Amino acid sequence: MSIPPPPGTHDPQQPQGPYQAPPPAPYGQYGSYPPYGPPPYQTWGQGYTPFNRPAPVNGVAIASLVLGILCFLPAVGLVLGVIALVQIKKRGERGKGMAIGGSVMSSIGLVLWVLLLATGGASDIWEGFKDGARDSASLSVSAGECFDTPGGSLEGYTYDVDEVPCEGEHDGEVFAVFDMSGGSDYPGDSHVTDVADDKCYSLQDSYAMDTWAVPENVDVYYFTPTEDSWSIGDREITCAFGNTDEDATLTGSLRNDRTTLDDDQLAFLEASRALDTTLAAEPEEYAEEDLEVNTDWAGEVDDTLGEQAGALRGHTWPSAVEQPVAALVKDMEAARKEWAKAATADDPDTFYEHYDSGYEFIDGATTVTAREALGLATTPPSYDDYDDGSGDSTGSGGLDV
Known part of the structure; x- marks a missing residue:
């Protein structure tokens, strides 16, 4: 068996005897590696690709293409396309087609945006977007x-x-x-x-x-x-x-308006609504607290009763309704006299005396009879929780959307 030369300086120009590396010993015999070091690994020189991997795609080119397709920030897409072409040429990267495509589409998008701004089309698009958003929110x-x-x-x-x-x-x-x-x-x-x-x-x-x-x-x-x-x-x-x-x-539906009622029902309900509106405006202060404001309101009730009694009297009613309405008008005239006296009361006791008498004719028997003849509801509502428009009635509320 030949052995390596002894250590020391030797002239590589001098001929040497034949040299043969010793055969590798089995792993494990001298530890983890053969006795003369670890097994050799093949190395590659700089710039050499053993598996012939393709050059990478330029990321700026991809961004330019995306912006061009979406027509979003077209000026930016155009600039990125130019930058990508420069980088691709310098680095040898791929993506030239994407950079060119992104630049072309961004240029087209830029021209379209200029036209929209010049003609007011962008404003119309924005208004359309807001209208669509508003509709979806409603x-x-x-x-x-x-x-x-x-x-x-x-x-x-x-x-x-x-x-x-x-x-x-x-x-x-x-x-x-x-x-x-x-x-x-x-x-x-x-x-x-x-x-x-x-x-x-x-x-x-x-x-x-x-x-x-x-x-x-x-x-x-x-x-x-x-x-x-x-x-x-x-x-x-x-x-x-x-x-x-x-x-x-x-x-069932609660709708009863001009689309569902006949002319006679409408005439009756319009008179009733006018009176209800005036009654609902009753002052919050008691007569003992402010007599004048209460007597003024009583005068308004008197006037409304007179106006609506005249409207009912002047309407031409079907024969089956004429007599019940006439009886109601008679009660409205009697109630009016009481409210007129309440309007001129000099003290709270006198006011409330005529106040109570006047209310006895409101929604009384003649009102129920006239409603029945007209085919309207005949059960008087309870006014315990009556709302005067201030939003204080019980049970009301809302949903936010």
């Missing part, structure tokens, strides 16, 4: 339609409701929809609620003109904008009837 129900809420409640928050037939059970019935006025700044929950409260209560009688036909367990609710929906243009308030019992529903 409810999909209109006056006269009935709906169910996802949770079955008319309190809290909701994103939408499901329209259902009014003939069956439902959570609510829309009777009015209107838009609030206001700028871009949200006016606050309190203001929005106050507007909804005042307007919805004033609009309910135009939809349900026969107030006697509205059940005792039904009250006014409303859907209002939230701060988020306001920011995208939502100003819509939806007024609806709902059951004051969260576990109960409504059945």
Whole structure:
């Protein structure tokens, strides 16, 4: 067996004897590696790729292509395309086609944006976007339609409701929809609620003109904008009837207006509504606290009774209705005398004496008889929780959308 030369300086130019590396010993015999070091690994010179891997794709070219396809920030897409072409040439990367494509599409997009800005098309697009966002933020129900809420409640928050037939059970019935006025700044929950409260209560009688036909367990609710929906243009308030019992529903429509009533019913209900409006304006102060404001109001009741009695007397009624209405007009004239005396009372006791007498003729037997002849509801409502438009009635509330 030949052995390597001894260590020391030797001249590589001098001929040497034959050299043969010793055969590798089995692993484990001298430790983890053969006795003359670890097994050799092949190395590669700099710049040599053993598996012929392709050159990488330029990332800027990809970004330019994406912006060009989306037509988003076309000027940026064009600049990135130019930068990508320079980098690709310098680095030998791939993606030249993507850079060119992105630059071309970005150039086209840039021209289109310039044309839109010059002709006002961009403004139209933005307005269309806002209109679409506003529509998506508003409810999909209109006056006269009935709906169910996802949770079955008319309190809290909701994103939408499901329209259902009014003939069956439902959570609510829309009777009015209107838009609030206001700028871009949200006016606050309190203001929005106050507007909804005042307007919805004033609009309910135009939809349900026969107030006697509205059940005792039904009250006014409303859907209002939230701060988020306001920011995208939502100003819509939806007024609806709902059951004051969260576990109960409504059945059948409460609508009775010019679309469902005949001329005789309308004439009678318009007179009744005018009187109800005046009675609802009764002062909050008792006569002992402010006699003058109460006597002034009594004078207004007197005037309204006179006007509406004249309207009923001047209407031509069917033969079956003529006599009941005449009896009602007679009672209205008698009530008017009492209210006139209350209007001239010098002390609270005298005022309340005629006040009570005048109220005895309101919604009395002759009113029920006339309603029955006209085919209207005949059960007088309870005025214990009567709302005067201030939004203080029990059971009312709203949903934010």
